[in-house]
Every structure is written in structure tokens, then in C-alpha cells.
């Protein structure tokens with residue numbers, strides 16, 4: 001029989017195709033497309049620094065204008081091995097020439113819009129044949145000029161994959177067998193499950209590319225319109241993709257992209273033998289994005305939200321005080337965060353006891369214990385409950401309020417029984433003295 005009582009006891013998952021998988025950042029590219037986000041050169045460099053600290057393998061950048069190119073140049077000047085800086089182009093020789101003009105870029109993505117709506121109504125091409133010709137020409141041009149390539153199959157989850165996209169991929173492989181084939185779930189229609197009908201199933205698409213066509217490098221790029229972003233990225237890895245393209249905090253077009261931090265956490269914490277990424281900077285990184293870009297990270301956002309290690313409710317807080325493993329899926333230190341115990345309307349006595357004891361000990365620099373049946377504590381609990389009973393109070397009890405309760409109920413009483421030590425200081429074994437005068441009984 002197995003006991004699962006600590007993080008170490010829990011079995012790790014195994015990636016079916018092994019751990020040679022990589023992350024490609026699109027924060028500076030797709031992320032910057034988010035309305036209201038304007039990334040300055042400094043922002044881009046700082047994002048690059050965070051990605052470097054975490055160990056992200058690749059980043060894609062636009063080089064259409066001078067601002068973009070200046071940022072790329074500064075990134076190259078840092079001389080880091082990772083992330084590799086790569087380019088992004090539409091399927092046109094002119095765009096690829098722009099990539100070639102930037103010293104140091106050795107790889108580019110090429111946008112190949114494969115759904116009929118993109119071919120006909122977005123690009124106004126005569127049909128699939130013209131589209132294919134345009135895409136293969138751009139690819140050949142990039143290869144002929146010494147670039148490594150990625151084929152970004154835009155809107156593949158709304159395309160005729162068997163009739164058009166897979167045959168196109170076979171031709172792509174003939175031109176560049178090392179080309180990274182990016183499965184773009186452009187409006188988030190993709191589903192992370194195996195038995196899903198064409199063209200929506202990310203697992204089926206990835207498996208077909210891998211097993212039937214023999215594509216070596218498969219990357220997913222998933223939008224979160226239906227909320228399947230991170231799940232579909234991981235489904236890609238599960239079924240044979242070796243890359244995923246993500247953005248930090250999932251910023252990007254509309255509902256954004258698959259979130260980098262979720263993928264990182266999943267790999268680092270749940271998958272066997274996966275310690276190549278350093279997650280410690282992610283909380284700092286999120287704060288940077290909030291402060292510098294004016295983003296508001298929801299409090300309950302996985303990995304980086306302020307509430308991820310905050311406990312208020314009675315059963316949870318009491319459970320965490322006994323053993324954080326009871327209600328925390330992973331330790332806060334993993335993502336550079338800290339635990340927070342709060343008192344609010346759903347709190348029970350144990351968390352109040354703990355916080356009052358902590359406040360008292362900090363205030364007087366003693367180490368004493370308040371028992372759960374201490375009548376002063378019960379009075380404080382009653383006062384707190386009355387605050388919420390009025391249905392006016394919507395916030396947690398602040399540190400200042402806790403201090404006031406401690407002062408009101410404890411400070412003007414002897415803190416501990418001097419007969420115990422003679423010095424009024426206990427080390428984890430004392431019981432504070434009950435007040436001399438009678439305190440009315442609580443309900």
C-alpha cells in the first residue's frame with residue numbers, strides 16, 4: 001500500500017515520447033498584438049531577460065520596423081545562448097528579405113494561411129493551388145538563403161487537412177525536412193482529446209504529421225478562445241509534438257494564447273525527469289508585466305495569481321497549518337511565491353488563533369501559544385463574525401485590525417504566567433495566562 005502524504009510520495013507522469021521537448025516564446029510577437037499592449041524596446045529586453053533566466057529555448061520577433069529590429073539587436077548583444085532569437089515573416093520574399101537583413105537571425109517562421117476562408121477571403125487568392133505555390137516559394141527562398149524554417153500553418157483547425165494541408169506538408173518536407181511544422185489553432189477551435197473529428201483534434205493532427213508524414217519537428221500554437229489553450233499544448237506534447245509556442249500570462253490576440261507559466265509548471269512539477277526550467281522568476285515576471293504593462297493578473301490565475309497560496313476558509317487554512325500538502329498542489333517556493341493565511345468570512349477558529357498568536361508574538365517578541373479555547377480568542381472570533389453578519393464588510397481582516405484585537409484583548413493583561421519561567425518568555429510550550437477578570441461567555 002502506498003501513502004501519498006508529501007510531494008515526494010506522488011508519482012510523476014511520463015511523457016510518452018520522452019523529454020526532448022522545447023518551448024518557443026511568442027510574448028514579444030503574438031503577445032504584443034494584444035490591444036492595449038505596447039512593448040517598448042526596454043520591455044522587450046526585460047522580457048528576454050526573464051525568458052533567459054527561466055531557460056526558454058526560443059523566441060520569435062517581428063523585424064518589420066526599426067523599433068523591432070533595434071530590440072533584436074540589443075538582445076543579440078547580450079550574447080545569451082537561450083532563448084535563440086528567431087524571425088517571423090509572411091509567405092513573401094519581401095518579408096524574408098527583411099529577416100535576412102538582420103545580422104544573427106538564422107531561423108524564421110513563415111505564415112502559411114491554410115484554411116479556405118484565409119485563402120479566399122483574407123488573402124483574396126484564386127484558390128488552394130495559388131496559396132500552395134506562394135507558400136512553397138517563400139519556403140524555398142528562405143532555405144536557399146540559408147535560413148532554418150518553421151511553417152506556421154495558420155488556421156489549421158478550420159482547414160481541410162486531408163485534402164489540402166497534409167499534402168502541402170509533404171511538399172514542405174521535401175524542401176526542408178528539418179522544418180518545424182507549427183500547428184496553428186488560430187481561433188481556438190482545437191480540442192485536446194484523441195477521438196475528435198477532423199479538423200479539430202490536436203492529438204490526431206500531431207499524430208498524423210508524425211507517424212504518417214514523418215515530420216520530425218512539430219510545434220503547437222494554440223489560442224485560448226474556448227479555454228483549451230494549455231490543455232491543447234500539453235496534448236500536443238503527449239501525442240508527439242516536440243515544441244509549443246506560448247506567451248507569458250497567455251497575452252495575445254483576443255482571449256490570448258496558451259500560457260507559458262502553466263506549461264512550465266506542469267512539466268517541472270508533474271512530469272518525470274523535467275528539471276531544465278527554473279520557475280523561480282515567474283512570480284517576479286508576472287509582477288513586472290503588471291507594473292510595466294498595466295496588465296491586471298486575476299487573483300485566481302494559476303501559477304502567478306495572488307491567491308494561489310492564500311488560504312482563508314476554515315477547513316483549508318487549518319489543513320494547511322497542519323501540513324501545506326493538504327491543500328497546496330506544490331510548494332510556493334517553486335514559483336518564487338509565498339504562503340498567505342488570511343481571516344475572512346469563511347474562516348474558522350484555527351486560522352484566527354494562529355494569526356492572533358503570530359501577531360501577539362511579533363508585537364511582544366515572545367514565543368507563546370494561544371489555545372483554541374482561550375476565551376479572549378473566542379471574543380475576537382465573535383467580533384469578527386459580527387463584522388460579516390452585517391453584510392457590509394467585503395474584505396479580509398487586515399494586519400492593523402489584528403493588532404487592534406491583540407491590543408484590546410491581550411495587551412493589557414499579563415501575557416504569560418511568570419511562575420512558568422520567571423522571564424515571561426516561552427519557547428513553544430507556554431500557555432498564555434487567562435485574564436484575571438471575568439469575560440462574558442461567548443455563544
Ligand SMILES: CC(=O)SCCNC(=O)CCNC(=O)[C@H](O)C(C)(C)COP(=O)(O)OP(=O)(O)OC[C@H]1O[C@@H](n2cnc3c(N)ncnc32)[C@H](O)[C@@H]1OP(=O)(O)O
Pocket residue numbers: 030033062064090091092111112113122123124154186253
Ligand atoms: C494570426 C496572426 O497572429 S498573424 C500575425 C499578426 N500580426 C500582425 O499583423 C502584426 C504585424 N503586422 C504588420 O506590421 C503589418 O500588418 C505588416 C507589416 C505585416 C503588413 O502591413 P501592410 O502591408 O500595411 O498590410 P496590412 O496589415 O494592411 O494587411 C495584411 C496583409 O498581409 C497579407 N497576408 C495575410 N496572411 C498572409 C500570408 N500568410 N502570407 C502572405 N501575406 C499574408 C494580407 O493579405 C494583407 O495583404 P493585402 O492587403 O495585400 O491583401
Ligand SMILES: O=C(O)CCC(=O)C(=O)O
Pocket residue numbers: 030109111152153154155182184185186187221223
Ligand atoms: O505565426 C503563427 O503562429 C501563426 C499565426 C498565429 O499567430 C495564429 O495562428 O494564431
